[in-house]
Amino acid sequence: MLTLENVSFEVPAEQGQKEILRDISVTIGDHKFVVVTGPNGGGKSTLAKLIAGIEQPVSGRIYFQEQDITKLGITERANLGISFAFQQPVRFKGLEVIDLLRLAAKKQLSVADACQYLSEVGLCAKDYIRREVNASLSGGELKRIEIATVLARGTKLSVFDEPEAGIDLWSFQNLIQVFERMRERTDGSIMIISHQERILNIADEIVVIADGRITKQGPREEILPSLLGTTSAIDACNKFYGEGGRR
Amino acid sequence: MDRIQQRILEEVAGLHSVPEGAYNLRADGQTAGRSTTAHIDIISKEDGSGIDIRVLPGTKNESVHIPVVLSRSGLKEVVYNDFYIGEDSDIVIVAGCGIHNCGDQDSQHDGIHRFYLEKNARVKYVEKHYGEGDGSGQRILNPGTEVHLEEGASMEMEMVQIRGVDSTVRTTTAELAAGARLVVRERLLTHGSQKAVSHYTVRLNGAGASADVVSRSVAQDTSYQEFNSRIVGNAPCSGHTECDAIIMGQARILAVPQLEANDLDAALIHEAAIGKIAGEQLIKLMTLGLTEQEAEEQIINGFLK
Numbered sequence: 001m002l003t004l005e006n007v008s009f010e011v012p013a014e015q016g017q018k019e020i021l022r023d024i025s026v027t028i029g030d031h032k033f034v035v036v037t038g039p040n041g042g043g044k045s046t047l048a049k050l051i052a053g054i055e056q057p058v059s060g061r062i063y064f065q066e067q068d069i070t071k072l073g074i075t076e077r078a079n080l081g082i083s084f085a086f087q088q089p090v091r092f093k094g095l096e097v098i099d100l101l102r103l104a105a106k107k108q109l110s111v112a113d114a115c116q117y118l119s120e121v122g123l124c125a126k127d128y129i130r131r132e133v134n135a136s137l138s139g140g141e142l143k144r145i146e147i148a149t150v151l152a153r154g155t156k157l158s159v160f161d162e163p164e165a166g167i168d169l170w171s172f173q174n175l176i177q178v179f180e181r182m183r184e185r186t187d188g189s190i191m192i193i194s195h196q197e198r199i200l201n202i203a204d205e206i207v208v209i210a211d212g213r214i215t216k217q218g219p220r221e222e223i224l225p226s227l228l229g230t231t232s233a234i235d236a237c238n239k240f241y242g243e244g245g246r247r
Numbered sequence: 248m249d250r251i252q253q254r255i256l257e258e259v260a261g262l263h264s265v266p267e268g269a270y271n272l273r274a275d276g277q278t279a280g281r282s283t284t285a286h287i288d289i290i291s292k293e294d295g296s297g298i299d300i301r302v303l304p305g306t307k308n309e310s311v312h313i314p315v316v317l318s319r320s321g322l323k324e325v326v327y328n329d330f331y332i333g334e335d336s337d338i339v340i341v342a343g344c345g346i347h348n349c350g351d352q353d354s355q356h357d358g359i360h361r362f363y364l365e366k367n368a369r370v371k372y373v374e375k376h377y378g379e380g381d382g383s384g385q386r387i388l389n390p391g392t393e394v395h396l397e398e399g400a401s402m403e404m405e406m407v408q409i410r411g412v413d414s415t416v417r418t419t420t421a422e423l424a425a426g427a428r429l430v431v432r433e434r435l436l437t438h439g440s441q442k443a444v445s446h447y448t449v450r451l452n453g454a455g456a457s458a459d460v461v462s463r464s465v466a467q468d469t470s471y472q473e474f475n476s477r478i479v480g481n482a483p484c485s486g487h488t489e490c491d492a493i494i495m496g497q498a499r500i501l502a503v504p505q506l507e508a509n510d511l512d513a514a515l516i517h518e519a520a521i522g523k524i525a526g527e528q529l530i531k532l533m534t535l536g537l538t539e540q541e542a543e544e545q546i547i548n549g550f551l552k
Contacts, residue, residue: 052534078536090531093491094463095549103545104535149535 001189002028002051002082002157007060009046017058020046021212024060028157028189035203036193037232043212044193045087048161051191052084053077064157081156081188087165089146092133097145100133104149117148120181122174140171147178156188164196197233200224208232248274251347252316258377259343260314266341270312271298273326275319287311287338297327297359300340304333304365312341315358320350320384325357332400334365342374344388346412349380355387362393364400364427372404378411385413392419396427398453403430408443409551410436417445425453425482433462434551437470437498447476451484451513460488465547466498477505480513489518493550 007024010017021043028034036044049055051062053074062070069077078084092100101114115125121144131137133145143163150158163179164172176198182190183202192199200206206223208216216223227233248256252274260266269287272280283289286306290299300311313328330340348354364370378386394402408415421429429449437443449458458478466472478486490502504517524546532542 054530054534074530074533075536075538078534084534086527086531090525090527092528092546093550094552095545099545099549100535103532103537106536153535 001030001032001065002026002191003063004047004050005061005063007050007057007062009043009050009055010058019212021050021057021209024209024214026207026214026217028191030189031187032189032204033183033202034189034191034205034207035200036191036207036209037195037200037227038209038215039231042210044209045161047209048084048159048191048193051077051157051159052082054084078155083150083153083155083158085146085150085158085160085163087161087193089142091135091137091142095133096129097131097133097148098129100145100149101152104152106153109152114152117152118145120151121145121148121178123148138171140167140175143167143171143175144178147175151182154188158186158188158190160190160192160194162193162195164194164199195232195234197228197235200227200233248272248279248316249318251318252279255316255318255345255347255377255379256314259316259345259375260312260341266310266312268310268312269300270314271300273313273315275317276322276324279316284309286336292327296325297329300328300330302330302332302336302338302368304335306333306336306338308337310339310341314342315344315356316347317345317354317356318347320348320354320380320382321352323353323355325359327359328361330360330362330370332362332364332368332370335367337369339371340373342372343376344390345377345379346386346388347380348378348384348386349382351383353385353387355385355389357389357391359391360393361395362402363395364397364402366397367399368397369400370402372402374404374406376408376412376415378413386411387414388412389414389416390418392417394419394421394429396421396423396429396456398424399426400424401428401430404432406431406433408435410438412443413439413441415443415445417443419445419447421447421449421458423449423451423453423456423458423484426455427453428456429458429460431458431460431462433460433464435462435464435472436467436547436551437464437472438467439470440468441470442472443470444473445475447488448479449477449486449488450479450481451486452481454483456482456484458484458486458488460486462490463492463551464490464500465493465495465551466500467495469497471499473501473503474519475501475503475505476517477507478515478517479507479509480515481509483510483512484514486513486515487517490520491518492521493547494521494523
C-alpha cells in the first residue's frame with residue numbers, strides 16, 4: 001500500500017539545515033491499522049505531512065500502491081487515494097459542514113448521506129449539517145467534522161495526525177470509540193499518530209519515532225509492552241495530569 | 248426587451264419573465280413595464296425624475312420589483328425612487344441594476360432610493376448589481392439610499408455586487424426611531440482595476456433602536472475597496488458594524504468603522520478584519536483533492552455566500 005524508503009527531511013536553521021527526520025523506512029500494508037507514537041517534537045507530524053505531500057523530503061522515496069509519488073503534490077496524492085486529517089482542523093468562514101462533506105465526497109452528497117458521516121463521528125447530524133465551519137465550533141466538534149470529511153472520502157489510506165490533541169476528556173473518550181469502529185469496519189489502511197493507550201491497543205503495528213528516527217517498529221504484541229508506562233502510551237487520565245501522571 | 252436586456256434582468260432580479268405582484272421595469276432610461284396591485288401603487292414623478300412607490304398600511308406578503316437595465320453604451324442617468332411603506336405592512340422589495348456595455352463610452356446609473364417606513368412596518372430589501380460587456384467604456388453605479396424608520400419599523404437590506412461593475416460609490420444613511428431595527432448585509436467582489444466605496448451613516452435616535460451593518464468582501468487584482476461605516480447612538484440603543492475582507496493580488500482595502508455615542512446607554516461595537524486566504528485553508532481543501540485554484544474559488548464562494 002504505502003512504503004517510505006530512507007526518507008529524510010530538513011528545514012533551514014540559523015546555521016545550515018536542521019534535521020527533522022532521518023532515514024525513515026516504513027511500510028503500511030493493505031487493511032492495516034498502524035499507530036505512530038513517540039515523544040513530542042520527534043517528527044511524527046512531519047512524517048504525516050510528507051505522506052500527504054504537504055512537505056517534500058530532501059531524500060528518499062515514497063511509493064503508494066507501487067507508484068512513486070515522491071514528487072507529486074497534495075492534490076494529486078489526494079486523488080490517488082490518500083486522506084489526511086489535520087491535528088488542528090482548519091476553520092472556514094461561510095463554508096458549511098455539508099459543503100465540506102460534499103467537497104470531500106466529490107459528489108453532490110444528499111443530506112441524508114452527509115448526516116450518516118456525522119452520525120458516525122457522534123455528532124447529531126441535523127444540528128450540524130448547516131453549521132458554518134467557523135470559530136463557533138468547539139475543538140472537539142471540529143475534530144469530529146475533520147474525521148467525517150476523511151470518512152466521506154473513503155480512500156485507500158487515511159492518515160490522522162493526533163486526533164486527541166486539543167480536545168477535552170469527554171470528547172476524547174467518545175472519539176476513541178469512533179476509531180475503534182473504524183478499525184472494525186474500514187476497508188482501507190489507517191495510520192494514526194497518537195500517544196493513547198486505547199488507540200495503541202487496537203493497532204496491528206506500532207512505529208515509535210524519537211529524535212527524527214524510528215526507534216522501534218513491529219507488531220503491537222511486540223512493541224506495546226515496552227511502551228506502557230512511558231509518554232508514548234498514556235491512558236486518558238494521564239493525558240490530563242501531564243507527563244509521568246498520577247492516578 | 249431584447250435578449251441582452253432579458254439576460255441582465257435575470258442576473259439582477261432572478262426574473263425569467265414578468266414578476267408577480269407590483270413591478271416597475273426600467274430599460275435604457277425608459278419605463279419598459281409596470282404593474283400595480285390593490286395595495287401597492289407605483290406613480291411616475293411629475294418631473295420625470297423617477298417613481299413613487301406607495302404601500303398601503305397593513306399590506307402583507309407582497310413584493311415589489313424595480314429592476315433597471317442599461318444596455319446602451321454612453322447612457323448616464325440619475326433616478327429617484329421614493330418608497331412610502333404604510334403602518335404594519337410587511338413586504339419584499341427587489342431592486343437591482345445591470346449594465347451591459349460593449350461600447351467605448353461610460354454607462355452610468357445613479358439610483359437614489361428613499362425609504363419612509365411608518366410604525367411597525369417591515370421591509371426586506373434586496374439589491375444586486377451586475378455589469379458585463381467587453382467595451383472599454385466604464386460601468387458605473389452610484390446608489391444612494393436614505394432610510395427613515397419610524398417606531399418599531401424594521402428593514403433588512405441585502406446588497407450584492409459580485410464582479411462586473413467598474414466604479415461604485417454607495418452612500419447609505421439611516422435614521423431610526425425608538426424600537427426600530429436595521430440590518431445590512433453587504434457582499435462585494437471587485438477585480439481588475441475596479442473601485443468600490445461604501446459609506447454608511449446610521450443614527451439610532453430612539454430608545455431600543457438597533458442596527459447591524461456587516462460587510463463581507465473580496466478584493467482581487469489591483470482593485471480598491473473602501474468601507475466606511477459610522478453608527479451614531481443618540482439614545483439607549485445597540486449598534487454593531489463589521490467589515491471582513493479577503494485581500495488578494497495587489498488589491499487595496501481601507502476599512503473605517505466608526506462609532507459615536509451620545510448617550511450613556513448606547514452600546515456600540517465595531518469589528519474589522521482584512522487578511523489573505525490562509526495557506527492552511529488551501530492545503531486542507533487540496534487534501535480533499537481540489538487544485539489550488541479550485542480551493543481558492545470554494546473559499547471565496549463560501550465567504551461571500
